[in-house]
Each structure stands twice: as C-alpha cells, then as structure tokens.
Amino acid sequence: MRSLATKKNYKSEKIRGIRIFTSSFSILFQLIIVAISILPIVWIFFSSFKTNGEILNSSLSLPKHWNFYGYINAFKISPLHKFYANSIIIAVTSTILNVFFVGMASYVIARFNFKFKKVILITLSLSLFLPMTSLIHPVYMTINKIGLYDTKAGLILVYTALGLPTTLFLLNSYFLSIPKDIEEAAYIDGAGFFRTFIQIIVPVARPGFATAAVLQFLLSWNEFLYAIVLTNSKENRTIPVALSYFTSQFSFNYTSLFAAIVMVSLPSIILFALMQEQVVSSLTAGSVKG
Amino acid sequence: MNTTNIKDFTTPEFIDAFTKIQKMFKEYTTTDAVGGKYENGANNFLSEKTAMIANGPWMISDFQDPTKAPAGFIDKVGAAIFPGQGVFDAPMLGFFIASKDKEHADATVTLLKYLTSKEVQLRGLEMVGTMPASTNIEIPQEVANKHPLITELIKLANGAKYKYNNYQGLWYPNTLDTLSTNYPALALNKMTPQEFAKKLTEAANKNK
C-alpha cells in the first residue's frame, strides 16, 4: 500500500516537472519567434530616424531626434512616388484581372461537368509547382515579341498568370462549399449564365474572392525577379526595385535607405494586418477540403 | 590592358594587380569591405574609421554635408594621386546628336559647345565640384580659395604621368560578376592571385 502511494506521488511530481519544462519551453520559444520576426524591422524603423553617424557609432540606441530627413531625402534620391504609382496601378489591375478571369474558370470547373474537365484542372494545377524562375528567358522572349517589354501591361499580364494556381485552388474549394440550389433557383427564374455568376455567385463567394485578392495583391506588390527582367525604365518599374537606387555613389546614406525600406514594406504589413482574419479563415476552408 | 573583351587574366600585370588587391583587403581596410558597396566605403571614411578612400572630387561636397559627415570634417582631408604618378580618369557624359534636320543639329552643336565651354566648366567646378575636363583652364583665385581641395587635386592630376581609364567597361559582363563573387575568397586568403586569375579566365572563355 505504502509503496504504491509513494510511486503515485513520484509520478505526479514527474508530470509536474514535465509541465513546468514544457510551459517554460513554449514561452521561450514564442519569445524567440517574436524577436527574430520583428526585431530586424523595428531596428530598421528606428534607424530610419537616426543620422549616419548615429547608425555607425551606436547602432542599438534610439534616435536622438525624430526627424523625417531620411523620408524626404528618399523621395529625392529615387523616383519613389513614380514607383508607388506604378506598383498601385500594376497590383490593382492584375488583382482584378486575376480574380475575375480565374474566378470564372474556377466556377465552371467546380460546378459543371464537361469534356476534358479533369485534364484541364490537372494541367492548370501543374502551374502551382512549376519553379517560375526556370521560365525567365522564354517569358522575357514572349513579352518582348508581343511588344510588351518595359510596359506596365507586360508586368500586369505576367503577374496575373503568376497568381493563377493559388487563386484557382482557393476559389475552386470555395465554390465547392457553396450549396448548389442557390444558383439553380436563379436559373429557374430565367436568369442568364453570366448574370447568375455576377449577381448570385460573386456576392455569395465574396470571402473567397477577398482572400484571393489579398494574396494576389501581395504577390504583385512584392514581386522582384520579373520586375527587373521585364522592365528597364523608371517609367514602369515597381516599388521593390526602388531599393537598388540607394546603394549607388550619389545616394549612399543609410538613413534614406532605411526610410525607403520602411516605405516599401509598410503597405504589405498594413494590408495583412487589416485582412489577416479573412485570409487565415479562408486558408482553413481551402485546406480542410484538401 | 586596353583590349576589348579580355580573355586572359593570367598575365603578369593582372597577377600583380590581384596581389595588391589581396594585400589591401587583408591589411588596409575594414571588415565590411568584402561584399561592401560604395555606401560602406564612404560611410567608413566619413565616420573616420578609415584614413583613405579612393574617390574623386565629386565626394568633396559630402565632406561638408552635415547629414553625412561630422562638422569640421573637410578640414582634415587632403588629396593625393595614386602611387606611381597615376590618376583615374572618369569620363564625363557623352552626347549623340540625333536631330534630323540641319537647323536642329546646328542648334544642338551650339548648345553642346556652350555646355563644354570654359565658363560652364568653371561654373560646374564652383557649384558642384565637377573637375574641369580641359587641362588648360585657369582657375580664378576666389574659386581656388573656396575649393582648396579640388584645386589641389587639379594641380596634382595635371602633373600625373599616367591616366587610367575605366577599362572594366571593356570586360565581358560575366567576368565582372565572377570578380565580385570571388573577391571574398581572395580577401580571406582562400584563393591565391593566380587561382583568382584562372577563375576569371575560365569565366571569360564561357563567352563565344
């Protein structure tokens, strides 16, 4: 009897030991994760208000004065306002085109049976796993041949394509989760195919569309490789390319570089912060369906 | 050295140059020089972490810029040309005239003649510290007093025995890329100047 009691005591002590270990491990783990994620960007943010001398001699201290010199200068060094405008035009247009066109395709694939449906779906899905860096030369040639080299339209076309697989998967699984009788009622009422899609399906699937749009916007806003390959003038270059202006001979100051980094990253961070619940819940819906 | 599209980097001149570069990396510079860009070089000099920088007169205005250098920095700087009596010749902008009719072409020529005239060269010197392209420009005393460093440099440059051109513009582009990705190996003694030269030669010969 007695030995059994001690054994039990010992066991509960051991469990408590494990509990303390796991909970302190989990707190430490989370602290490290937060530190590695936000320290670099917070450091860049504070440094963007410091002078070059302060950055070089006391890199961890807070700025002595909060001046916006770096931000003002960044606009002088590079055509940042031009790049912002380009990025907005390109990201918005490619988002609308991508979500609209791929939305139409996903809808008919999810809802109707037709010849070659499986072949089309599988072929389109392959694009998700294609390393797009392997296609830089032919895509460059194609864009060049159709006369869209160094144009916004060229980048819009390529970005619309780059987001094709993600949007297809998201919207396909979203349409599958919508009950079929909604649009059947519409058809009975005599509404046409296109009208049903626009007036019935799109509003019902709005959360799916919103998530696809956020992801597509971030993709177009952040893309760098094709932006440098397919454009060469400041008339058509986008925000991620702007940072290369800050390491040349005439514009070497750290303050402006750091200010530019903040201005390049901030729109993505704000957009994600505002829309994250939406994005997270839709990703769940997509992944549950596989 | 002035051949276009160099394919052989194993000549004694190149080996000697790479040996000097290696020595400078190892003994005479900051730790961030390897992989560093202009910003690192300039900022180390402006914050007095290095004693010398190889650069031209366009940098002089930065010495007085309070956002870039500490106050009084300019008074500590002197100028010299490279050992062996050489200066690096950085060319000015070049122009092409593309006007279709004679009237416009003539007008463009007149404008270009003005832009390269003595007055404008002097003005450029006075305002932004551009080195005059012509060697026989007389610099007025008041400009000389205002820009002692540039005046000193001009005097030295005019007396130089050699002028180096930007001959890297004649290299195959991929050899320049090989150069920069292999500098760390050279700097950290993982590669001898001879091996470095061989690597560049290999890269150059990829071009057909």
Add this chain to the structure above:
Amino acid sequence: MNRKGFWIALFLMPTILIFLLIYAVPVFTVVFTSFFDYRGFSGRMTFIGLINYIQLFTSDSSFKKALGNTLIWILLQSTVHVAIGTILALILAKKRFGWKFVRTSYMIPNIISASALGVIFLNVFNPTYGIVNSIIKIFGNKNINTNWFFDYNTAFFTVTITWLIYAGLITILVLAEIMSIPESVFEAAKIDGASDFKINIYIILPMLRNILATCVILAATSMLKEFELIFLTTKGGPADLTLNLPLYLYKTALIENNFGYANTIGTVLIIMGVITIALVTKLFKFGESDV
C-alpha cells in the same frame, strides 16, 4: 455545342489563354531550346543534341555546387523549417495569452517583399553596425567583427537563416488545421489522462498528415524558386558557396546571354519540381483518407 457549353468555354477561355502564354509555351520553349546552342541576341540556334546536358553534369563545377546547395536547402526547408512552424502551431493552438500577436508577428517576414527582406538582412548582418554583431558585443565577445554574409565560414549559414527560421506560413496552415479538429477528441484524450505532450505526439500529429504533406511540398518547392534573398545579399558568393540553381540560371541567361544552356538548367529545375512532389506525395500517402 449547346448554349451552356458556349458559356463554359467562354468562362474558361481567358485563364487557358494566360496559361498557354505564360506557362505552357515557355515550358515547351525551355525544354526545346535546351538541345540547342543558342546565345546572344542574334537568335541563331544550332542543334547540338545532349551536349548542354553532358557539359552540365560532367564539367561544370558551378552547376555541381548550385545543385548541391539547392538539394541541401530543399532538405533543410522540408524538415527543420516545417518542424519550427509546426511546433509553434502546436504551442499557439492552446490559445494562451498573446497567441494572435505571436502569429501576426511571425507572418511579417513572409508578407513583405523579399527584395526588402534581402536589404534588411544585409544590414542586420553588417559587421560594423549590424544588429547581430551589436547584440553579441553587449552579451559577450566585444571584438566580434564577423562579416556574416561574406566570410567563408559563415556565408552559407547566414543565407540559410534568412528563410529557414521564418515559417509563418507553415504555422498558419497547421494552426488552422488543428483548430478544425473537433473538441471531443481532446476531451476524450484528457479523460484518459494523457499529457499535453502525449496528445500532441500521438493524437494531433497523425491527424495533420495531409496538411504537413502540403507544407513539405510548399517548403521544398519554394527552394526551387528562391532568388531574391541570395541575389540581394551574397550574389552566390563567396566563390560559389551560396549559389543555387535559380541564381545560376539567371546569371547564365542574363549576364552571359547563353540561353540554350540556361534553359538546360531550367529543364533540370522543372524535373526536380516534379520529382519532389511525387516523392512527398508517396512519403505521406498524401490524399488517401485516414482509416
């Protein structure tokens, strides 16, 4: 074709056209031109059979290094990276204080432009004023001046760090899947007296098989695309120490203008993508239902 058939075709048309133009035709071009000597802007092409492939696999030391690095990074990313993201998801699933803050913070490096991230890391690891050396100076070695990205001994490690530990997307995907597990499963396990640790290992993880397969595929294939973070930091150096296949392809195509050879590397990349997916699907018995 009936009326409905017409509409279906019309709805599919734009997507299929875009797919053909930007994916299908380029993939065909990549594979086709890999059998040619095709360089410069003259556009002249000479058929040379398998010469490009033979050169690639027998005498190209840069390719060997790039292939090796890419494989190591695929392996690390599909194990360590996925593990870090999954462990955090398991911790956050308890919904303790501040879990949403941790989740959002961890996503930040994943949603800002990789080009900005590259420049940020270049500064973070700068030997003189970078935050890494500045912190090490406070807590220990006062004389540290490691040039993280450009030192032979640290370059590979430093480049790897820039993506290996940032598994925010994995965390979000796995976390979402855990939260969709019915509460009753946990309750039953708790009544049986299982510890948190045991619940994680024996109950949750097996249920995550499909999402983990998705994560491994995403993580592995991302390493076949990685470009910006290397291009903006080490450019593949010192020597070829941090070169990977996408960067080598970029240099071959855009700096050497050797398109046939670049597209041979492209073909290798595409084949590696197919193999990776096939392997992971088989390994995880992906898509098969749990019985």
